[in-house]
Amino acid sequence: MRQRDDAPPPAVARPAAAAARPDAPGVPLPRTPRRGSLRVGVVLALVAAWVLAAVVLHLVQGTADVGLRDLLALVTGDAVDQAAAVVVESRVPRLLAAVLVGTALGASGTAMQAVARNPLASPDTTAVNAGAYLALTLASAFGTTLAPLAGVGVAFVGGIAAAALVIGLSSGRSVSVVRLVLAGSVVTMGLASITSVVMLLLPWEVQGMFAWGAGSLSQNGSATVVRVLPVVAAGVVALLLLARRLDVLQLGDDAARSLGMRVGATRVVVVVVAVLLAASAVAVTGPIGFVGLCAPLLVRLAARRVRQLTRHRVLILASAATGVALVLTADVLLRAVFGSVAGVTVPTGVVTSALGAVFLIVLARRLRSGDTGEALAGMRAGTALGRRAPWLVLTLAGAALLAALVAAVLLGDRALLLGDVDLWLRGAASVRLEIILDSRVPRVLAALLAGACLALAGALVQAVTRNPLADPGVLGVSSAAGLGAVVTIVAVPAAGFAMLFGGALLGAAVAAVVLLGGTRGGDQVRTVLVGVGIGAFSSALTTLLLVRSDPWNQNKAMTWLAGSTYGATWVQQLPMVVVLVLAAAVLVRTSRDLDVLQLDDLTPRVLGVAVPRARLVHVALAIVLTAAATASIGVVAFVGLVAPHAARLLIGKRHALLLPLTVLLGATLVVVADLVGRATIAPAQLPAGLVTSLIGTPYFLWLLWRIRTDR
Structure with a gap:
């Protein structure tokens, strides 16, 4: 997780510790007067009071009438038997789970931020939680019943593998503050897609994992928490023993080595301990999102006024306590809003994920990665054939799409012949053929039109933002559109x-306003990270709605989230056709504007292009295209990333040629993804959105690696 020493916000390595910024998080400080110790005591007392208040509220909430007087009587040993049984048997296990998870995630997030010198690092943003959850889901899918400690071990294997992948993808001499987190966020998306595939293929074996996967404090007694508690305690103690090394590490690698510290070994040990803590939390309650991000950040905000809090021995303890307070407060709020009975069924991680997504958006808008808008213009584009005979490339792409369409119509759970299709077109087919083709052909058409819409939307967004990482799915616009549909x-x-x-x-419109309104300045990676936050926030609210809805609505809504063409009808295709025709009419006249918009801000103004109006028109088109596709087949990611880049590599950057090829390639990609999902494991099916995610995740990570500013 090494990053360049001159990247903000870490302290720059200097010959002496005194040269570091005195208010930088984790920088060792000289002796402070007694007033500093008093301020630390006040902050810790406030955190303790927050925890105590949350504990009391947590214990008195419920269907049984247990109040403060009963709690006091229970503490003094005078409790009524019934009240004591209610508290001990139903509420204390949930409370203990919250304490364990909050402590583990708060301490884990602090360690990750310290070792990466990155305020955005956490078990969520580095894919540790996603890897641990996938490992536990696979174990459940194969029918393995795990003891608590065995579950921690399985989760640790998945978490450490995901962390190693993210670190490997982000390593190098030039790693910006947000690049590691962006790689982790996209790896999380890919791992979540694999998890969804497992759940769809083996629904009975992983029954109940959907709600648990959002982070649920529900416990069947205290046995699991009690057995995992020693692991968490040992992890926190290990981090406290390493606290001084973490302080020194904030000075920079060179300064730490000059002080005799083995930087590489320290990083490995801290990462292993942090992953173990996060895996322990996931094994007990599932992945409760963003506690490891929010808890340390809240303490660091207080550290701006109380600088002694930057010492990691204090910071780890304060973050652990804040993590407990956050989890308990989120659970109290859930039961206060939805009631004592219904609130227990809602995953606590929904609230923490929504809160953490807001933190991620706010922080990403304030940070700079150093990636400006020239990367798109500077990327290699066009093959020799594409430059000499672009219409031949377009013809070949059209032929490939036609072949994909024919295969998609003929193949599936029942293979057909062209003669069967001819009979169906002439109205002379048998009842069996009519049933098959009446459902299959609309699905193929929906995949074609949705792929065209999403690919075109991605190309437009990439052009106006000059961001090669832009895609409606990655930027959270598709997730927000899916949230709107589910609502x-x-x-x-x-x-x-x-x-x-x-x-x-x-x-989609609200997401676009948040995304583009808060990421001015042309910082590509920061824009995408804000989009990841929008997607996380939308996903959290969507999960809340799904858990709270009745089973029929839940199944119907999950269709949109998976990006499935199942149930597509002819009527649903009409908005996509209209939007594509409208976009074509506009882009015929504005394709030259896009050619200069992708270069910089000055050139289009010199050539007389009204930049604000041009951006507004093309972003509006991208929003409508994305909404039409999402309403028809659900949330599908990465099509708007892969198709425009493939077209640019084949035919160059002239949008008069680039956009038609992008549409053809996007349509082909989704048609093939839908075919693969329908035919490879028939009669079972995989949604097209999951297939495109499995294809797009590695491509996005390769692209992120490729556009590094300094290799």
Whole structure:
């Protein structure tokens, strides 16, 4: 997790510790007067009071009438038997789980931020939680019943493997503050796709894992927590013993080595301990999101006024206590809003994930990665054939799409012949053929149109933002559109497709406003990281709605989230057709504007292009395209990333040629993804959105590696 020493916000390595910024997180400080110790005591007392208040509120909430007087009586040994049984048997296990998880994640996040010198590092943003959850899901899918400590071991293997992948992808001489987190976030998306595939293929073996995967404090007694508690305690003690080394590490690698510290070994040990703590939390409650990000950041905010809090011996303890307070407060809020009975069924991780996503967005908007908008213009584009005969490339791409369409219509759970299709077109097919083709052909058409819409939207966003990492799925626009659709489904169960499209359009528009309104300055990686935060926030709210809805609405809504063409009808294709025709009419006249917009801000103004208006028009087109595709087949990521880049590599950067090829390639990608999902494991099926995620995740990571500013 090494990053360049001149990257903000870590302290720059200097010959002496006194040269470091005195207020930098984790920098060892000279002796401070008694006033500093008093301030630390006040802060710790406030955190302790927060924890105590949360504990009391947590214990008195429930269906049984247990109040403060009963708690005092229980503490003094005078409790009524019934009240004591209610507290001990139902509420204390949940409380203990919250304490264990909050402590583990708070301490783990502090360690990761210290070793990476990165305020955005956490078990969530480095894919540790996702890897641990995938490992536990696979164990459950294969019918393995795990004891608590065995579950910790399995989760640790998955977490450490994910962490190693992220670190390997982010390593090098030039690693910016947000690049490691961006790689971790995309790896998380890929691992989540694999987890979803397992759940869809083996639904009975992993029954109940969906809600648990959002982070649930529900416990069947205290046995699991008691057995895992020694592991968490040992991890926290190990971090406290390493606290002085973490302080020195904030001075920079060179300064730490000059003081005799083995930097590499220290990093490895701290990462292993941090992953072990996060794996312990996941094994007990599932992945409760972003506690490891929020808890240390709240303490670091206080450290701006109380500099002694930057010492890691204090910071680790304060972050662990703050993590406990956050988890308990989130659980109290859930039960206060949804009631004592319904609130228990809602995963606590939904609240912490939403809160952490907001933290991620705010922090990403303030940080700079150093990646400016020239990367898109500077990337290699165009083959020799594409430059000499671009129309031949377009013809070949059209032929490939036609072949994919024919294969998609003929193949599936039942293979057909071209003659069967001819009979169906002439209305002379048998009942069996009519049933098959009446459901299959609309699905193929939906995949074609959705792929075209998403690919075109990605190309437009990449051009106007000059960001090669831009994609409606990666930027959170598709997730927000999916949230809008799910809200419509849950709020109005009998809603028609027009209302569904309106909800998706509203969600996508809000996401675009947040994304583009808060990422001015051309920082590409920062823009994508804000989009990841938008996607996480949308996913948290979507999970909340799914868990709270009735089973019919839940199954219907999950169709949108997986990006499936199942149930597609002819009527649902109409908005995509209209939007594509409208976009074509606009882009015929503005393709030259896009050619200069992708260069810089000055050139289009010199050539007379109204930059603000051009950006508004093309971003609006991208929003409508994304909403139409999402309303039709659900959330599909990476199509808008892969298709434009493939087209650019084949035919060059002239949008008059680039956009048609992008549409053809995007349509082909989703049609093939839908075919693979329908045919490879028939009669079972995989949603097209999951297949494109499995394809797009490695491509995105390769692209992130490729556009590094300094290798």
